[in-house]
Amino acid sequence: MDIPLVEPGTVGPCPVAPDALQGIVRQQTNPARWNGEGWPGFVAELRTAGVDVAESASARGIFATDAGGTAYGMPHGVVVARSAAQVAVLLRAAQAHRVPVTARGGGLTTEGESVAYGGVLLDMTGMSRVLTIDRAAMTVRTEAGIYWHGLAEELRREGLDYLSAPLNMTSSVGGTLGVGGIDVNSARLGCSADQAIALQVVTPTGEIVECSDSENAELFQRVILGYGQFGVITEATLKIRPYTPLSMHYYYYSTLREAIDDLQLLDRNDASDYSGILTIMDCAVNLLVAFDSAEREAAFKANWEKQLRGHGEFGFALCMVGHYARRPWRLGEALYLLKRKQAVFPEFRRPEFHRDGRMDDRTVVFSRAVWKHWGSRNMVIPDLATTADKFVEAVERGNAVCRKYFRHYTLYCVGIKLRADHAAHYEMSCIPPGAEGWAYGCEFEPMIEGEVYSRDHFQSFKNAIYDIGVDMGASYYRFGGMMKGYIRRVFGDALVDRHLAMKRKADPAMILNRDVIF
Amino acid sequence: MYSSAHPREYPACSGCSLCRLVCPMWRARRDPRYSPEGIAKARQNGAEAAELAEVLDACTLCGACDPVCPEDIALTDMIVDLRRELELPPDLAVLQVGYQQAAADASAAPAGALLLPGAALHADAGLLARVEALLGLRAAQDDGADLAVALEIGGDIDPVRKRRFLAGLEGRSLVVGDGLLLRWLRRELPGARLQGLGQVLGNLPAIRRRIASADFYVIEARAYHADQPRLVAHYDALRKETGCAINLDLQRIAVPPRASGYPGLRMGPSAEDLAQAGWMLHGRQPARVLVENPAERDLLRRVAGVPVLHLAELADA
Numbered sequence: 001m002d003i004p005l006v007e008p009g010t011v012g013p014c015p016v017a018p019d020a021l022q023g024i025v026r027q028q029t030n031p032a033r034w035n036g037e038g039w040p041g042f043v044a045e046l047r048t049a050g051v052d053v054a055e056s057a058s059a060r061g062i063f064a065t066d067a068g069g070t071a072y073g074m075p076h077g078v079v080v081a082r083s084a085a086q087v088a089v090l091l092r093a094a095q096a097h098r099v100p101v102t103a104r105g106g107g108l109t110t111e112g113e114s115v116a117y118g119g120v121l122l123d124m125t126g127m128s129r130v131l132t133i134d135r136a137a138m139t140v141r142t143e144a145g146i147y148w149h150g151l152a153e154e155l156r157r158e159g160l161d162y163l164s165a166p167l168n169m170t171s172s173v174g175g176t177l178g179v180g181g182i183d184v185n186s187a188r189l190g191c192s193a194d195q196a197i198a199l200q201v202v203t204p205t206g207e208i209v210e211c212s213d214s215e216n217a218e219l220f221q222r223v224i225l226g227y228g229q230f231g232v233i234t235e236a237t238l239k240i241r242p243y244t245p246l247s248m249h250y251y252y253y254s255t256l257r258e259a260i261d262d263l264q265l266l267d268r269n270d271a272s273d274y275s276g277i278l279t280i281m282d283c284a285v286n287l288l289v290a291f292d293s294a295e296r297e298a299a300f301k302a303n304w305e306k307q308l309r310g311h312g313e314f315g316f317a318l319c320m321v322g323h324y325a326r327r328p329w330r331l332g333e334a335l336y337l338l339k340r341k342q343a344v345f346p347e348f349r350r351p352e353f354h355r356d357g358r359m360d361d362r363t364v365v366f367s368r369a370v371w372k373h374w375g376s377r378n379m380v381i382p383d384l385a386t387t388a389d390k391f392v393e394a395v396e397r398g399n400a401v402c403r404k405y406f407r408h409y410t411l412y413c414v415g416i417k418l419r420a421d422h423a424a425h426y427e428m429s430c431i432p433p434g435a436e437g438w439a440y441g442c443e444f445e446p447m448i449e450g451e452v453y454s455r456d457h458f459q460s461f462k463n464a465i466y467d468i469g470v471d472m473g474a475s476y477y478r479f480g481g482m483m484k485g486y487i488r489r490v491f492g493d494a495l496v497d498r499h500l501a502m503k504r505k506a507d508p509a510m511i512l513n514r515d516v517i518f
Numbered sequence: 519m520y521s522s523a524h525p526r527e528y529p530a531c532s533g534c535s536l537c538r539l540v541c542p543m544w545r546a547r548r549d550p551r552y553s554p555e556g557i558a559k560a561r562q563n564g565a566e567a568a569e570l571a572e573v574l575d576a577c578t579l580c581g582a583c584d585p586v587c588p589e590d591i592a593l594t595d596m597i598v599d600l601r602r603e604l605e606l607p608p609d610l611a612v613l614q615v616g617y618q619q620a621a622a623d624a625s626a627a628p629a630g631a632l633l634l635p636g637a638a639l640h641a642d643a644g645l646l647a648r649v650e651a652l653l654g655l656r657a658a659q660d661d662g663a664d665l666a667v668a669l670e671i672g673g674d675i676d677p678v679r680k681r682r683f684l685a686g687l688e689g690r691s692l693v694v695g696d697g698l699l700l701r702w703l704r705r706e707l708p709g710a711r712l713q714g715l716g717q718v719l720g721n722l723p724a725i726r727r728r729i730a731s732a733d734f735y736v737i738e739a740r741a742y743h744a745d746q747p748r749l750v751a752h753y754d755a756l757r758k759e760t761g762c763a764i765n766l767d768l769q770r771i772a773v774p775p776r777a778s779g780y781p782g783l784r785m786g787p788s789a790e791d792l793a794q795a796g797w798m799l800h801g802r803q804p805a806r807v808l809v810e811n812p813a814e815r816d817l818l819r820r821v822a823g824v825p826v827l828h829l830a831e832l833a834d835a
């Protein structure tokens with residue numbers, strides 16, 4: 001490709017070229033800051049329209065980084081979203097003054113996608129109210145800045161629940177619908193984005209549009225899993241279901257391959273309501289299997305449990321003792337596993353979150369554990385999303401990369417049931433091309449544990465994982481932000497150019513979430 | 519966890535936002551500045567107390583943020599420390615002087631186990647007498663109400679006053695009505711047997727057997743959050759035994775009915791308080807609301823539409 005040089009901070013002819021992040025030399029992971037031209041006029045226009053813009057360092061500093069903590073940027077100002085009309089005013093002014101707008105929900109990105117490198121940060125959590133619950137239709141209409149946890153709090157009082165959401169209490173509905181959202185029931189119910197029935201979207205040029213598969217379907221297809229490129233989701237209608245606590249079972253494996261085989265066996269046969277793999281490196285591999293009802297659990301026990309090759313906790317402990325007794329030089333690893341188990345396991349079994357042996361709320365349990373035992377100043381979580389048949393290879397190759405770069409790490413693997421009628425939604429998303437029935441995703445998360453790694457080290461690690469994806473024809477969940485140099489390599493020029501043309505049409509000044517993809 | 523440094527202070531905030539989920543100040547305003555995260559991040563960006571005055575004033579000191587912070591940051595301590603740098607709110611300074619005078623005039627506490635009722639209960643003589651009778655305890659005339667105000671507004675505590683107050687309590691069994699004072703006493707008197715008034719009343723058979731499955735039970739947030747890992751089991755047992763609903767959220771954090779600063783000191787609910795109390799009861803249809811904290815009765819009466827009783831009123835309800 002012949003890509004002319006452009007001034008740092010300006011949008012070049014191809015925003016997803018391999019060198020698209022026009023950053024500071026060597027610090028390739030931070031885009032340069034927007035130069036602020038047009039800001040005073042933009043702010044004046046907003047204030048005239050009654051929109052509050054906070055410009056103090058303390059207000060802006062709340063958003064200086066995201067959950068990844070490796071990308072840093074300061075917006076020129078912050079607007080807390082209050083209504084679709086207000087967001088529309090903001091986007092129209094942003095187009096006119098060419099001011100970048102970064103929409104942010106829970107800020108749980110890791111590649112700087114929700115970090116504003118200048119311009120205005122639009123904090124969607126200001127729009128976080130549940131609007132209506134329709135029991136007859138089993139749907140909820142909610143403002144999209146709501147945290148899934150906030151939605152759960154409200155639904156639970158009515159004996160209801162959402163279908164699936166990320167296992168993190170501070171993910172927002174809008175942010176999740178824009179990227180996918182994976183739960184441990186996604187192998188059965190699909191990604192969180194698939195439960196959206198209709199959306200209210202403010203387009204980059206400031207129109208407020210209702211869309212669904214039957215109304216403004218093209219916009220709906222682009223906004224769902226669209227990484228915030230084609231509009232700001234302000235309201236969402238989602239499917240809901242009756243609430244049930246779940247009964248959880250854990251099976252332990254000493255190889256990834258067996259655990260993945262068993263995970264896919266369960267998914268193919270609809271043998272469980274929830275399934276996923278969580279590991280401590282590749283030594284302690286935990287397949288979790290859970291059920292909403294006693295009937296489903298009984299059917300699993302009768303038909304499938306004996307086919308699983310995993311052990312119970314005690315059996316696994318015996319295997320481990322045998323394994324490390326034959327490899328005394330790996331005693332350090334054994335001690336780490338033991339220490340980690342002692343710290344983490346009780347979190348998953350805290351009595352206040354269980355009633356009569358059933359887990360009350362999986363997101364509370366997992367999210368607490370994740371923040372307490374996985375969270376750290378820097379988090380890089382590169383991932384690979386593949387078709388079912390390529391998954392074992394992808395995980396094993398990614399695991400080898402983790403072993404090379406970090407002493408300790410965790411893998412998290414889940415299946416995602418695909419909807420044939422949503423093929424258009426999945427275009428240029430984490431769903432890998434060619435996937436049918438299920439896609440599988442694996443997150444590779446190093447345990448930082450107080451150690452200090454350079455951003456270059458993190459970046460090399462992520463590149464090594466993502467190179468596997470290019471090689472295998474996979475996709476990624478986190479391909480935006482600092483990883484957008486992979487977009488053309490993994491999706492191909494034809495698809496990317498088609499989306500870029502749509503983006504240019506929808507967002508003439510290219511102002512909305514510009515450091516995410518385009 | 520972000521770092522293993524101690525003490526756990528604002529630099530350790532990773533911005534996870536978990537504290538926002540439980541913060542009534544944030545819920546009422548949906549503005550990130552009005553949250554513990556907002557305060558910690560503002561401090562990380564060099565903000566001084568004066569710049570944060572409005573936010574600091576809005577905090578209810580309900581303590582809900584402390585147990586949920588995965589970084590174990592002492593968030594309410596952070597807020598009170600910042601309040602210390604602000605000018606004392608004049609109305610509350612006057613209130614504190616009044617309590618100081620009352621403490622100076624108080625007669626010595628009776629021997630043995632003691633009730634420190636707190637200002638709200640002290641202000642309701644009939645209810646106080648009922649609580650004393652139920653517990654078989656006498657209330658101390660000097661129950662540290664001035665100290666509770668100082669703890670709330672971040673005022674200085676005169677060391678002589680502190681010594682005198684604590685000396686009178688050393689080695690006793692104490693039932694404490696004020697959640698902030700209870701938390702402070704736990705630190706100052708690690709060897710004392712200290713219990714919150716709500717917990718003690720809830721354990722009395724005469725009260726417990728009158729709590730019904732149709733009741734909505736409102737835990738006093740400050741006392742609960744100061745000892746949440748232990749008390750969560752107490753309230754779970756109460757729920758199981760009586761079948762009542764409790765103001766605990768999915769994280770087992772108590773939803774406080776107020777959302778504006780200095781609850782119980784400044785009387786008269788704000789619009790934020792009414793919205794927060796409404797949210798607490800949203801989606802519930804109780805026959806009665808039961809409160810541990812008498813200062814919350816009036817507010818809840820305005821939004822509940824059903825009888826609101828203090829636990830002590832249950833004994834002969």
Ligand code: SF4
Binds near residue numbers: 544582583597
């Ligand atoms: S004490 Fe309560 S009101 Fe104050 S910051 Fe913490 S949660 Fe919010």
Ligand code: SF4
Binds near residue numbers: 535
């Ligand atoms: S919970 Fe703690 S670490 Fe997380 S945002 Fe709040 S103060 Fe910061």
